[in-house]
Amino acid sequence: MQLHEIDHPGAAVFHIKGRLDAASTPELEQKVLLSLDRGITHLVMDFSELEYINSAGLRILVMSYQRLNPHGGQVMICGVRDYIAEIFDISGYNRVFAMCSDVHEALKNIDSTPAGQ
Secondary structure (H helix, E strand, O other): OEEEEEEEOOEEEEEEEEEEOOOOHHHHHHHHHHHHHOOOOEEEEEEEEEEEEOHHHHHHHHHHHHHHHHHOOEEEEEOOOHHHHHHHHHHOHHHOOEEEOOHHHHHHHHHOOHHHO
């Protein structure tokens, strides 16, 4: 997995390339937790180059949602490939996470939300 983080006011954007599985999730989890500890209220996960995700990767998303949702924050998933979108559809996670076509749409939604919520 290759992980690139981009800061945005009120959001942390993670561009993930490759596989998000048990071997690679510790790195992402550490970066996500650091962002949450800094007070970030929105996480944007750019999956446009994600090739594979398993339950370990989904666990990071759920953990992030559980920490952000009570405080008005959210996890936004962007650019998913069809076969990964199917995983979100089947699991019902497409109704839990904000699904966006790309990072620009996600950031636009964050910027248009009153008080960044």
